[in-house]
Amino acid sequence: METLAMTKKQTKTDTKTVTSVSGSVAVLEAFLAEGVETIFGYPGGAIMPIYDALYDYNDRLQHILVRHEQGAIHAAQGYARASGKVGVVFATSGPGATNLVTGLADAMIDSTPVVCITGQVFAHLLGTDAFQETDVINITTPVTKWNYQVTDATEIPSVLAKAFYIAGSGRPGPVVIDITKNAQLQKFDYTGYEKCEHIRSYRPKPIVRKEYVEEAARLINAAERPFVIFGQGVILGKAEKEFKQFIEKAGTPAAWTIMGMSAIPTDHPLAMGMLGMHGNYGPNVLTNECDVLIAVGMRFDDRVTGRLDKYAKQAKVVHLDIDPAEIDKNVKSTVPVWGDCKETLPMLTELIEQKVYPQWLQRFKDHQQKEEDKVIKDELNPAGDVLTMGEVIKELNELTKGDAIIVTDVGQHQMVACRYAKFNQSKSNITSGGLGTMGYALPAAIGASYGDPSRTTIAIIGDGGFQMTLQELGTIMQFKPDVKIIILNNNFLGMVRQWQQLFHEKRYSFVDIQSPDFVQVAKGFGIPGKSISERKDLKGALKELLGSKRSFLLEVMVGKENNVFPMVPQGRGVAEIVLCKEEV
Amino acid sequence: MLKQEYTITVYTENQIGLLNRIAIIFSRRKINIESLNTSPSEVDSVHRFTIVINETEDVVRKLCRQIEKQVEVLKAYYNTQEEIVWQELALYKVPTDIIAEEVKVERLLREHGAKAVVIRKDYTVFEVAGHREETDNLIKVLEPYGLIEFVRSARVAIIKDSDGFHEKLKEFEYREPGEGAIENEFLNENEKVFSM
Numbered sequence: 001m002e003t004l005a006m007t008k009k010q011t012k013t014d015t016k017t018v019t020s021v022s023g024s025v026a027v028l029e030a031f032l033a034e035g036v037e038t039i040f041g042y043p044g045g046a047i048m049p050i051y052d053a054l055y056d057y058n059d060r061l062q063h064i065l066v067r068h069e070q071g072a073i074h075a076a077q078g079y080a081r082a083s084g085k086v087g088v089v090f091a092t093s094g095p096g097a098t099n100l101v102t103g104l105a106d107a108m109i110d111s112t113p114v115v116c117i118t119g120q121v122f123a124h125l126l127g128t129d130a131f132q133e134t135d136v137i138n139i140t141t142p143v144t145k146w147n148y149q150v151t152d153a154t155e156i157p158s159v160l161a162k163a164f165y166i167a168g169s170g171r172p173g174p175v176v177i178d179i180t181k182n183a184q185l186q187k188f189d190y191t192g193y194e195k196c197e198h199i200r201s202y203r204p205k206p207i208v209r210k211e212y213v214e215e216a217a218r219l220i221n222a223a224e225r226p227f228v229i230f231g232q233g234v235i236l237g238k239a240e241k242e243f244k245q246f247i248e249k250a251g252t253p254a255a256w257t258i259m260g261m262s263a264i265p266t267d268h269p270l271a272m273g274m275l276g277m278h279g280n281y282g283p284n285v286l287t288n289e290c291d292v293l294i295a296v297g298m299r300f301d302d303r304v305t306g307r308l309d310k311y312a313k314q315a316k317v318v319h320l321d322i323d324p325a326e327i328d329k330n331v332k333s334t335v336p337v338w339g340d341c342k343e344t345l346p347m348l349t350e351l352i353e354q355k356v357y358p359q360w361l362q363r364f365k366d367h368q369q370k371e372e373d374k375v376i377k378d379e380l381n382p383a384g385d386v387l388t389m390g391e392v393i394k395e396l397n398e399l400t401k402g403d404a405i406i407v408t409d410v411g412q413h414q415m416v417a418c419r420y421a422k423f424n425q426s427k428s429n430i431t432s433g434g435l436g437t438m439g440y441a442l443p444a445a446i447g448a449s450y451g452d453p454s455r456t457t458i459a460i461i462g463d464g465g466f467q468m469t470l471q472e473l474g475t476i477m478q479f480k481p482d483v484k485i486i487i488l489n490n491n492f493l494g495m496v497r498q499w500q501q502l503f504h505e506k507r508y509s510f511v512d513i514q515s516p517d518f519v520q521v522a523k524g525f526g527i528p529g530k531s532i533s534e535r536k537d538l539k540g541a542l543k544e545l546l547g548s549k550r551s552f553l554l555e556v557m558v559g560k561e562n563n564v565f566p567m568v569p570q571g572r573g574v575a576e577i578v579l580c581k582e583e584v
Numbered sequence: 585m586l587k588q589e590y591t592i593t594v595y596t597e598n599q600i601g602l603l604n605r606i607a608i609i610f611s612r613r614k615i616n617i618e619s620l621n622t623s624p625s626e627v628d629s630v631h632r633f634t635i636v637i638n639e640t641e642d643v644v645r646k647l648c649r650q651i652e653k654q655v656e657v658l659k660a661y662y663n664t665q666e667e668i669v670w671q672e673l674a675l676y677k678v679p680t681d682i683i684a685e686e687v688k689v690e691r692l693l694r695e696h697g698a699k700a701v702v703i704r705k706d707y708t709v710f711e712v713a714g715h716r717e718e719t720d721n722l723i724k725v726l727e728p729y730g731l732i733e734f735v736r737s738a739r740v741a742i743i744k745d746s747d748g749f750h751e752k753l754k755e756f757e758y759r760e761p762g763e764g765a766i767e768n769e770f771l772n773e774n775e776k777v778f779s780m
Contacts, residue, residue: 137601142608146655147601166655200756201597201658325649 021190023153023183024053027117030160031061033193036088038079038450039063040072044092045132047119049184051090064450064479067471069096071443073103073174074469077112078447081430082405082457084238086168087447089116094132097139097178102437104143104174109434110259111236113172115163123151123180136178145173153186161196170204171323172236206324208339208347216318216335217351219292225360226252227290227315229275229283229304232259232433233297233322233341240264240426242345243296250294251355253364255283257298258418262428266402266421272364276304277568278415281375281577282367284568287312288575289363294318297341300330301434310573320344374579375565380420386559387535389416389488395542396458396486397422404456405430405448409441409465412494415564417460427452439468442485446472449481456484456546463489463515473525476551484545485527485553487518490560498563502584522553529553585640589618590662591670591741592648594633595625595749597656606633606657609650615639619672621738627749630658636739658756663743670741674719675701676710676726677733683708689729696722707732 021029027050031039039061043051054063066072069091076087091100097118107114121130137149146166148159159177167175220226228250234243240263247254247270255272256263264271273280275287284306287293293315298304305311308330319326319333320341327336337344379390393416396404402424408414408431423429430448432440445459466487476483497511519529529552532541538556545554568577569584578584596602603622610617618636625632637644641662648660680703683689696718698710712719719736 138604141601141605142612149600199655200753202655323653325646325653327649329646329649 018189018191020187022049022053023150023156023179023186023188024050026153026156026188026190027160027179027184028053028057028061029190030157030164030193031088032057033195034160034164035085037062039088039090040066040075040079040447041090042066042069042072042092042096043090044094044096044119046093046121046181047090047096047117047184049181050117050119050179062450063090064446064475064481066443067474068469069099070102070439071446071469071472071475073100073107073114073116074437074440074443075447075450075472075475076114076116077103077107077110077440078407078430078444079451080112080114080447081444082427082448082451082455084427085451086113086115086164087451089114091116092119092132093121093136094134096132097136097176098134100176101139101143102435104140104176106432106435106437106440107174108143108145110432111172111232112174113167114174115160115167116174116176118176118178119184120149120178120180122182124182126151126180136176140176143174144176147176147178149178149180150183151180153183153188156183157190157193158196161194162199165196165199166202170202205322205340205343206338208337208343210347212335212337213344213347214351216294216337217348219316219318219335220250220252220294220348221353223292225290225357226250226292226294227283227286228252228254228294228296229257229287229298230254230260230263230296231257231298232263233320234260234263235426237297237322237340237342239297239340239342239345242342242349244268246345246349246352249349249354250352251357252294253286253357253361255280257301257304257433258429258431259433260298261418262423262426265424267424270361273368274418276301277306277570278419278564278566280368280419281371281566281579282364284566284574284577285367286363288314288573290315292316292318294320295331295333296320296345297322299323299326302330305330306568306572306574306576310575371566371579379416384559385535387533387538387556388562389413389490389558390420391535392486392488392538392542392556392558393417393420393460395538399542399546400456400458402428404428404458405452407431407441407445407448407457407459409459409461410436410438410495411462411465412490412498412562412564413460413462413488415495416488419564438462438465441465442469442483443472443475445483445485446475446481449483453482457482458484458486460486460488462494463487463491463518464493464513466518467513467515470521473522473527476527477525480550483551484548485522485551486545487553487555488558489515489518489555490558490562491515492560494562495564497561501561501563502569502581518553518555527551527553529555531555531557533557585642587638587640589636589638589665590641590644591665591668591739592633592635592637592644592651593661593663593741593743594635594651595627595658595660595752596631596633597658598629598631599656602654602656603633605654606635606651609647610635610637613643613647615643615647619738621740623740625749627753630749630753634739634741659749659752661743661746663741667745668741668743670715670739671713672716672719672739673711673713673737674722675733675735676712676722676731677707678710678726679730679732680704680706680708682729686729689726692725696725698722
C-alpha cells in the first residue's frame with residue numbers, strides 16, 4: 001500500500017521508454033541515479049541476484065567487501081559523516097541483517113544517513129522459518145527512521161527513491177529496505193527512476209516561524225552573558241558558515257557537543273571547547289552562569305547536561321532544532337526556534353546586534369587556565385616516563401595541523417582525542433557519540449577514507465575496541481584504503497576501570513584485558529606496523545605513520561591507570577565538574 | 585503533574601508495520617496502552633488510530649511528537665475525557681433459561697440499555713455501548729445470573745472541537761505545507777509560549 005504521492009509519480013512517467021529489467025538491476029540503477037559511488041557489503045544466499053547484477057555494474061559502482069556486516073554499516077556511517085552523502089550497505093537475510101542492528105542503532109541515535117538493502121527469503125516462504133529467514137522489518141523498526149519490505153519488483157524504483165529521500169532529508173537517519181529474493185529476480189517494465197521530493201505524511205523541515213526568531217533575537221540582544229552550545233545539527237545542516245557568522249556577530253562564546261566538534265575550527269577565538277561529562281571545565285561550569293543559553297542543533301543528551309534539575313536553571317533557553325520532538329524533550333525552552341538551522345541562523349544573525357562580551361569571555365579564559373594548570377599541563381607534558389594519551393594527540397596535532405579526519409572508537413582514548421584534537425575544517429571528527437559503540441572506529445575510518453579521499457584519515461582506537469572489529473584489517477588488506485591506525489594501549493578497558501576506581505572502590509572487575517601482538521596481527525594482514533612505549537620514539541613513529549604511502553598501524557603503550565579529567569560524575573550537575581580524583 | 589486518562593488520535597497512511605512502529609513508542613517507555621483501535625477515518629485512504637493511556641500531559645505531549653515523527657504519520661492529537669465524545673461496545677453472554685425465568689433480569693437489561701444480539705435456546709448475547717462505568721456496571725449485575733462470557737471493544741472517540749481531516753489533508757498534499765500542517769501547541773497557545 002503506497003502513498004498517493006508515489007502513485008502519482010508512477011503515472012507521470014508514461015512517456016518514458018519501457019525496458020524489461022530485474023528488480024536487482026532496478027536497485028543498482030537507483031543507486032546510480034542517486035549518485036552512489038561506493039557500496040559496503042557482504043553477499044549471501046538471499047541477496048545473490050543483486051550481487052549477480054552488480055557483476056555488470058562493477059565499472060560504475062565500487063563495492064567494498066567487508067569482513068562482517070557490522071563493519072559494512074559502520075563503514076557506510078563513516079562514509080556518510082566524512083562526505084555528507086548517504087552511505088549504502090548490502091547484506092543478506094538472517095544473520096547478515098541482524099549483524100547490521102548495532103550500526104543501525106548507532107546511525108539512528110547519531111542521525112547518520114544510511115540506506116541498507118537486505119536480502120530476504122522468497123515471499124512465499126515468509127513466516128515459515130525458512131533458511132536464513134528473520135523478521136528484519138520488526139527487528140529493525142526501533143532503530144530505523146524508516147523501513148520497508150519489498151515483495152514485488154515494480155515497487156523498487158519508488159521505494160528506493162523514498163529511502164534515499166528519507167535517509168538524507170530533515171534529521172537524517174538509517175533506512176532499511178528488505179527485498180525478497182523473488183522481487184530481486186522478477187522482471188518488470190521499468191520506466192526509469194524518479195527522485196522523491198515529497199511524501200505527504202513526512203515533513204523533513206518544519207516551517208520557520210518568524211515571531212520565534214524575533215523573540216530569540218530580542219533575548220539575545222538583551223543578554224549580558226549569552227552562551228552558544230552546538231551539536232551535529234550545524235554539520236548535518238551544512239550550516240557551518242551561517243553558524244560562524246552568527247556567533248561572530250553575536251560575540252558569544254560557543255562550545256560544542258562531541259557530535260558538533262569541528263563545525264567551527266577548534267582555534268576560533270570564540271571556541272570554548274567541549275561540553276559534557278569529560279568536556280572542558282569552563283563550558284560546563286558557565287552553563288550554570290549564563291543568562292541566555294542558545295542551543296543549536298543539539299539534543300541535550302544526559303552526557304551533556306548531567307543532572308537535569310541542576311542544568312542551566314538560571315538561563316533562558318533558545319533552542320534551534322529541525323526535529324520538533326527534540327524541543328522540550330529534556331530541557332524546557334523559553335523560545336523554540338523550529339527549523340533547519342541553515343535557514344534560521346541567517347534570520348537570527350540579521351536581527352541581532354553586533355556585540356562583544358570581554359568580561360564574560362574572560363570568565364571562560366580564567367576557567368580554561370584553571371583546567372590548564374590542574375589537568376592539561378600534566379596530560380600534555382607529563383613529568384613521568386610513561387606516555388599519556390594526551391601527548392600522543394598533541395604530537396599528532398603538530399603533524400596534521402588540524403587537516404586530518406580523526407575517527408575515534410569509544411572510551412578513554414575517545415574522550416582524550418576529542419578533548420585535545422585540533423581541527424580546522426568541518427566533518428573532521430567522526431565518532432560514535434550517542435550509542436557509544438566500541439568497535440566503531442576501524443570500519444568507520446575505512447568508510448571515511450572513501451568518503452573524503454582527499455584527506456588523511458586517522459583511526460584512534462583503544463586496545464579493547466580494536467579487538468571488537470579487527471577483522472576489518474582484512475578489508476584494508478584487500479581494498480587498500482589509506483587508513484592510519486593508532487592504538488592507544490593501556491592494557492585495560494580504561495573507561496570502565498576509571499569508573500571502578502572512582503565509584504566501586506577500585507574493584508577491577510574484568511577490565512584487565514589482554515591483547516595480542518597488534519603489530520604481528522597487522523603484519524598478518526600485510527599492514528606494516530610499529531609499537532612504541534617511549535617518548536623519544538613518539539614523534540618519529542607518528543611521522544612514519546603519516547608518511548606511509550598506505551595503511552600503517554602504530555601501537556602506543558600508554559599509562560595503565562591514567563584517568564580522564566575533568567569529569568562530571570554521573571548524577572551530578574554540570575557545575576559540579578571535578579578536576580581530579582581527590583575531588584570526586 | 586498528575587496522571588490522567590488521555591485519548592490520542594493519530595491520522596496515518598495505511599501502511600503495514602505502522603501499528604508496530606506506534607506501539608513501540610509506548611512500550612519502549614514502559615507505558616501501558618489501555619485501549620487501541622484502528623479504523624478508517626473520514627478521509628478515504630487515511631487511517632485513524634485511537635489510543636488510550638494514563639499519563640501526565642507532559643509525557644503525552646512528548647509521545648505525540650514521537651508519533652508524529654514517524655514517516656507515515658500525518659498528525660497526532662491528544663485530548664482529555666472532557667474534550668471527546670467516546671464509546672466502547674460490550675458483549676455479554678448469559679444462559680437463556682435464567683433470562684426467561686427471572687423477570688428481574690429483563691428489567692435490569694432494559695435499565696442498562698442492553699439489546700439482544702443473538703437469542704438461542706442455550707444462551708443469549710446482549711450488547712451495550714457506553715462509557716467504561718456503564719459496561720462495567722452491567723457485569724456486576726449479570727454475574728449472579730451466570731454471566732458466561734464478557735468482552736469489551738477498544739474505545740472509539742470523536743474530538744469535539746475537530747473540523748475533521750479533509751481540509752488538513754490538502755495542506756499535507758502541497759509540497760510547501762501551510763500552517764495547518766505544522767500546527768502544534770506553541771502555535772495554538774501563542775501568548776503562553778514565552779511564559780514557560
